[in-house]
Amino acid sequence: MQLSFKNGARANGPASLADLGENEEGTLERIDLPADFAHRLMELGFVPGHAITVAHSAPGGDPRVFRVDGSEIALRRETARHILLRKQ
Amino acid sequence: MGDCHGCGSSCVPPKQAAMHKLVAIIGPPNSGKSTLFNRLTGLRQKVANFPGVTVEHHTGKADLPGGHDVELVDLPGVYSLHARSEDERVSHDVLHGKMPGLKRPDGVILILDATNLSRHLPLAASVLSLRIPTLVVLNMADDMRQRGGAVDTGALADELGAPVVLASATTGEGVDEVARFLSGGIGVPKPVELPVLQDVPACRQWAREVSREAGYTHPAPPVWTRRLDAVFLHAVWGPLSFVLVVGAVFQTIFTGARPLMGGVEWAVGAAGGLMRAVLPEGVLRSLLVDGVWSGVGAVLVFMPQILLLFLFITVLEDSGYLARAALIADRTMARVGLQGKSFIPLLSAYACAVPAIMATRTIENKRDRIATILIAPFMTCSARLPVYTLIIAAFIPDRQFIGPFVHTRAAALMGLYVLGFAAAVLTARVLKSSILKSERTPFVLEMPPYRVPSWRTVGLRLYDRAMAFLKRAGTVILGVSVVLWALASIPLVDGKAPPIEQSLAGTLGRAIEPLIKPLGFNWKIGIGLVTSLAAREVIVGTLGTIYGMEPDKDSAGLQAALQKDLTFGGAVALLVFFAFAMQCMSTLAVVRRETGGWKWPAVQFAYMGALAWLCALAAYKVFS
Numbered sequence: 001m002q003l004s005f006k007n008g009a010r011a012n013g014p015a016s017l018a019d020l021g022e023n024e025e026g027t028l029e030r031i032d033l034p035a036d037f038a039h040r041l042m043e044l045g046f047v048p049g050h051a052i053t054v055a056h057s058a059p060g061g062d063p064r065v066f067r068v069d070g071s072e073i074a075l076r077r078e079t080a081r082h083i084l085l086r087k088q
Numbered sequence: 089m090g091d092c093h094g095c096g097s098s099c100v101p102p103k104q105a106a107m108h109k110l111v112a113i114i115g116p117p118n119s120g121k122s123t124l125f126n127r128l129t130g131l132r133q134k135v136a137n138f139p140g141v142t143v144e145h146h147t148g149k150a151d152l153p154g155g156h157d158v159e160l161v162d163l164p165g166v167y168s169l170h171a172r173s174e175d176e177r178v179s180h181d182v183l184h185g186k187m188p189g190l191k192r193p194d195g196v197i198l199i200l201d202a203t204n205l206s207r208h209l210p211l212a213a214s215v216l217s218l219r220i221p222t223l224v225v226l227n228m229a230d231d232m233r234q235r236g237g238a239v240d241t242g243a244l245a246d247e248l249g250a251p252v253v254l255a256s257a258t259t260g261e262g263v264d265e266v267a268r269f270l271s272g273g274i275g276v277p278k279p280v281e282l283p284v285l286q287d288v289p290a291c292r293q294w295a296r297e298v299s300r301e302a303g304y305t306h307p308a309p310p311v312w313t314r315r316l317d318a319v320f321l322h323a324v325w326g327p328l329s330f331v332l333v334v335g336a337v338f339q340t341i342f343t344g345a346r347p348l349m350g351g352v353e354w355a356v357g358a359a360g361g362l363m364r365a366v367l368p369e370g371v372l373r374s375l376l377v378d379g380v381w382s383g384v385g386a387v388l389v390f391m392p393q394i395l396l397l398f399l400f401i402t403v404l405e406d407s408g409y410l411a412r413a414a415l416i417a418d419r420t421m422a423r424v425g426l427q428g429k430s431f432i433p434l435l436s437a438y439a440c441a442v443p444a445i446m447a448t449r450t451i452e453n454k455r456d457r458i459a460t461i462l463i464a465p466f467m468t469c470s471a472r473l474p475v476y477t478l479i480i481a482a483f484i485p486d487r488q489f490i491g492p493f494v495h496t497r498a499a500a501l502m503g504l505y506v507l508g509f510a511a512a513v514l515t516a517r518v519l520k521s522s523i524l525k526s527e528r529t530p531f532v533l534e535m536p537p538y539r540v541p542s543w544r545t546v547g548l549r550l551y552d553r554a555m556a557f558l559k560r561a562g563t564v565i566l567g568v569s570v571v572l573w574a575l576a577s578i579p580l581v582d583g584k585a586p587p588i589e590q591s592l593a594g595t596l597g598r599a600i601e602p603l604i605k606p607l608g609f610n611w612k613i614g615i616g617l618v619t620s621l622a623a624r625e626v627i628v629g630t631l632g633t634i635y636g637m638e639p640d641k642d643s644a645g646l647q648a649a650l651q652k653d654l655t656f657g658g659a660v661a662l663l664v665f666f667a668f669a670m671q672c673m674s675t676l677a678v679v680r681r682e683t684g685g686w687k688w689p690a691v692q693f694a695y696m697g698a699l700a701w702l703c704a705l706a707a708y709k710v711f712s
Contacts, residue, residue: 044532057321058326059322
């Protein structure tokens with residue numbers, strides 16, 4: 001069940017950062033979060049058009065470390081879900 | 089920005105060597121600002137490889153060749169100058185001359201991470217556009233070159249309209265240049281127009297162009313950081329190595345400090361003996377030897393242990409490992425309703441709750457901040473360490489516990505740390521689901537690359553701690569010892585000090601005995617509990633003074649004396665009491681200041697005291 005859902009998501013490409021697997025890369029489309037927080041994320045390198053790679057996860061899979069603009073930033077899954085990726 | 093190419097910095101003659109009086113140091117977190125600040129001023133200040141540690145601004149005087157005197161102010165690490173968090177507000181206010189009591193800086197040292205230049209250039213744009221003479225320091229140049237990065241500082245200076253130097257605060261590269269800037273020896277080129285944009289993508293675009301013009305080659309990714317993270321963040325090895333690291337720390341605090349403590353104990357005893365021999369018998373000798381020296385000396389013995397604890401904390405912080413620990417702990421923090429940001433102050437509370445409570449200023453959410461302030465004193469601060477080790481060494485036999493490595497005493501100490509942490513977590517849970525309920529705030533944490541800690545920084549920090557410890561021993565503990573000696577010496581019986589039970593101190597102890605008798609404590613411990621309201625470790629000094637004034641004081645020191653006064657159950661109860669009770673005036677004062685009133689410190693004192701009493705009672709009943 002879970003697998004088929006995952007495949008479904010894959011068919012259209014990953015929708016958000018939370019859908020990427022380890023070492024996978026995506027291009028940021030937009031951040032669907034309150035303006036203040038989105039601004040903070042942008043200062044850290046989460047800028048539309050930038051490539052983001054998934055690095056390590058904490059044991060248990062959450063939070064995850066994302067490689068962006070030369071640095072590594074950890075975010076929780078609940079945040080990563082709102083960082084949307086460009087359709088491929 | 090490109091309109092200045094015809095006339096770069098090179099064609100503007102250096103201005104008249106202007107003396108800077110106040111110079112601000114600013115830069116993003118983890119750029120090594122504080123390390124450079126330490127290099128320049130020698131002033132001890134906390135440096136950590138961890139975002140959000142420096143919250144208040146620190147000032148110090150730089151010693152410069154030629155007798156110039158420059159005051160430096162180290163600002164919190166910020167990514168931008170938009171005043172959104174307290175950190176950014178502090179930096180913004182200082183640079184705009186709006187910080188009360190601080191004039192507008194005459195110069196700025198802007199520190200950027202050379203290994204990640206383009207990311208931090210937008211900050212450079214907003215700082216440089218303030219038109220304060222600014223030196224741009226590209227720190228961690230050694231790291232950048234090692235990983236194959238490069239930059240043309242001349243070209244970058246032209247692009248930015250400010251002098252640029254490569255530096256490494258750890259190796260000392262470029263520090264001379266910074267000193268030259270401070271003494272006015274570096275000319276400031278003609279400023280260029282720089283974009284200060286609210287629009288981040290456009291700012292980024294500009295940063296990328298500037299980096300390209302400056303021939304910036306981005307260094308290769310830090311290979312070792314990735315290799316180490318593969319272990320420290322591994323699903324199995326990660327938590328396992330965390331437990332091993334912590335276990336090793338506790339074991340070393342016990343066994344590693346032993347010879348040093350023995351040395352200090354011998355020195356304290358010898359000094360006491362010398363004073364006794366030199367001084368004529370009388371009130372003065374009694375005050376100095378039995379009162380002051382027994383009290384202060386009993387606490388001094390624990391200095392090696394406290395320094396060892398700080399050695400570990402500093403090394404873990406500076407190496408970058410603590411950020412990984414925060415990542416591993418985030419799930420637990422989320423479960424009790426706190427955000428990852430609360431973890432940073434809580435970690436520093438292991439050293440002392442006072443800086444921890446000040447560090448909560450990085451938490452934007454007011455309710456989260458109050459909750460973190462309320463639980464921080466549960467974390468086992470270093471002042472508890474002397475109390476814990478004294479009682480553990482007196483009552484728990486040293487046996488192998490987990491393999492040959494961790495012994496029973498280290499395990500007991502670890503257990504007390506866990507107990508404090510559990511109390512903090514449960515309290516947070518209760519607070520966050522009742523009076524301090526709020527929406528979950530997001531967790532964002534930068535993972536700095538692993539670095540070999542700078543021994544200079546570690547040394548400075550330890551020196552600083554040692555001085556703070558000695559200062560406390562020389563003020564609070566000395567003062568309490570003198571007062572206690574006086575209370576224990578009156579009323580005089582036949583011109584001599586009375587037996588301690590009949591003295592004023594003894595009367596005081598007996599007065600509160602009914603309250604603490606159910607916990608297995610007698611009046612002597614009671615006196616210690618009263619004096620330790622000033623600071624936790626004072627109880628050790630107090631017991632030193634009380635036993636020092638007893639006639640049969642040839643007994644084998646504090647431990648043996650304690651074994652006569654406490655049962656095993658009472659000892660466990662005392663440990664539990666110290667784990668939970670709020671016995672620290674400095675902490676209460678800082679909570680009052682940070683929360684703006686007596687309400688929260690009063691709540692905290694009452695809650696922690698009640699919890700301590702009830703749990704000590706339970707412990708006494710279980711272990712007797």
